Amino acid sequence: ELKVEQNPLFLSMQEGKNYTIYCNYSTTSDRLYWYRQDPGKSLESLFVLLSNGAVKQEGRLMASLDTKARLSTLHITAAVHDLSATYFCAVDRAAGNKLTFGGGTRVLVKP
Amino acid sequence: GAGVSQSPSNKVTEKGKDVELRCDPISGHTALYWYRQSLGQGLEFLIYFQGNSAPDKSGLPSDRFSAERTGGSVSTLTIQRTQQEDSAVYLCASSVDRGRYQETQYFGPGTRLLVL
Numbered sequence: 001e002l003k004v005e006q007n008p009l010f011l012s013m014q015e016g017k018n019y020t021i022y023c024n025y026s027t028t029s030d031r032l033y034w035y036r037q038d039p040g041k042s043l044e045s046l047f048v049l050l051s052n053g054a055v056k057q058e059g060r061l062m063a064s065l066d067t068k069a070r071l072s073t074l075h076i077t078a079a080v081h082d083l084s085a086t087y088f089c090a091v092d093r094a095a096g097n098k099l100t101f102g103g104g105t106r107v108l109v110k111p
Numbered sequence: 112g113a114g115v116s117q118s119p120s121n122k123v124t125e126k127g128k129d130v131e132l133r134c135d136p137i138s139g140h141t142a143l144y145w146y147r148q149s150l151g152q153g154l155e156f157l158i159y160f161q162g163n164s165a166p167d168k169s170g171l172p173s174d175r176f177s178a179e180r181t182g183g184s185v186s187t188l189t190i191q192r193t194q195q196e197d198s199a200v201y202l203c204a205s206s207v208d209r210g211r212y213q214e215t216q217y218f219g220p221g222t223r224l225l226v227l
Contacts, residue, residue: 033215042202043218088154098144098167099216101154 002027004091006102013079013109021074021105023089032072033090033099034063043088046074079109113137115219117203123225124193132188132222136205143186144206144216145178149199157201160186193226200224 003026013019023032031050035043047056049065049072056063060083062075072089086106090099116135124130136143145157156170160180171177175193180186190197200223204216 035218042220043204045215045217048215090154098156098159098170099146099154100156103153 002029002091002093002100004089004100004102006087006089006105008105009103010106011108013076013083013107015080015109015111016078019076019079019107021076021087021089021107023072023074023102025070025072025091025100027070027093028067029070029091029093031092032065033092034061034072034074035088035090037086037088037104039085046087076107081109081111083107084109115203115205115217117201117219117222119222120220121223121225123227125227126195127192129189129191130193130224132190132201132224134186134188134203134205134219136184136186136203137217140205140207140217141183142206142216143180144204145186145188146202146204146218147199148202148221152199154202157188190224193224195226198224198226 005024007022033048034046036046037043047063052067054065060077065072084107086104088101088104090101092099115137118133122130141162143160146154147157148154158178159167175191178188200221202221203219206216207214
């Protein structure tokens with residue numbers, strides 16, 4: 001059974017500082033996704049990582065994938081208040097085409 | 112362009128009643144998914160439709176849950192004899208069908224179901 005674990009579950013950030021969210025998964029996967037969810041809203045796609053060593057960046061967010069370690073990281077550079085949200089990683093197994101989600105990391109950026 | 116839409120946005124029902132939740136996928140997306148998000152269980156896969164293939168129902172929690180997709184577009188998730196533990200946000204997603212490998216799934220706003 002595929003398991004996806006994120007840590008930390010909650011991250012209190014100070015504006016201007018850098019932080020990392022970790023996503024571990026238990027079995028081989030073809031692709032990994034990062035989503036953002038604002039309170040009361042749906043999931044917004046951030047990144048799709050397709051291969052070992054993949055790195056994608058958008059603004060202050062950068063995601064990377066190490067398939068050998070079964071680990072993805074979401075790095076936040078110089079946090080700002082607008083980044084406050086819950087971040088989910090999800091893994092897509094080729095045979096299933098269905099996402100298995102991590103438990104989410106709730107991020108709160110304080111001034 | 113228009114995203115995934117779901118209706119109703121909120122639904123309050125009494126225990127034992129049946130409910131129907133609707134999903135309109137993004138035009139041209141042939142893959143459609145239902146997920147459930149609850150405090151206790153997080154985000155869980157429920158069912159997946161791909162084109163004209165038989166749906167993958169492996170995530171449905173009980174036989175009270177069923178889903179249909181008519182004409183390869185709109186989908187309806189039906190919960191019969193609702194229970195309090197069915198209270199959750201039901202999310203629909205769609206994606207472009209690339210055969211074995213799917214593209215990014217785009218999520219709708221969800222239906223918040225409360226069973227009293």
